[in-house]
Amino acid sequence: MALVKVYVNYKKSILNPEAQAVNNALQRLGYEDIEDVKLGKYFELTVADGKSKADLDAEINEICDKLLANYNMENYHYEIDETEAAK
C-alpha cells in the first residue's frame, strides 16, 4: 500500500479569514514572534498496490483536480510514501 499525503492551501491572493483569526488569537495570547499563519487541508489517502508510479501520479492529480482542491482558489502538492501505510 502507498500512503499519499496531499496538502491543499489557499493561493496567496485569496484571503483566508480562518488563518487570520488564528494569527490574531496568537497575537492576543502573547505569541508575538509568530509572524504569519497559513491554514490548509491535509489529506492522507491509502492507495492499494498494483499501479505504476506514473499511473499513480496521474490518478492523484486527477483526484486533486476533481475533488480535493478548487483550482480557482487553492494550490496543492503531494508526497507519495510507498513504504508507509496509513496508520
Add this chain to the structure above:
Amino acid sequence: MALVKVYVNYKKSILNPEAQAVNNALQRLGYEDIEDVKLGKYFELTVADGKSKADLDAEINEICDKLLANYNMENYHYEIDETEAAK
C-alpha cells in the same frame, strides 16, 4: 525565520464525516483503489528568529495545546524547517 509545519488529525476513534464523504465520493467516481481517506488540518507558522530549539519546541507545543488542536479529539505533530520561510 523558521517555518513550522503543524499537522492536526482526528484521533482514530473519532468519526470524521468529512473524510468519509470524500472517500464515498472517490468510490462513486470510480477510484476503487483508494482504501482510506484521512482529513486533517495543516498549519504553516512563520516564526521570528531568536529562540533556541528547546524554547521554540516549548512554544509550538503550547500553541498546539491551547489553540490549534483539541486534545480530546485530535492528535498533532509538527516539523520545524529552519531554512525555509513561509512562501
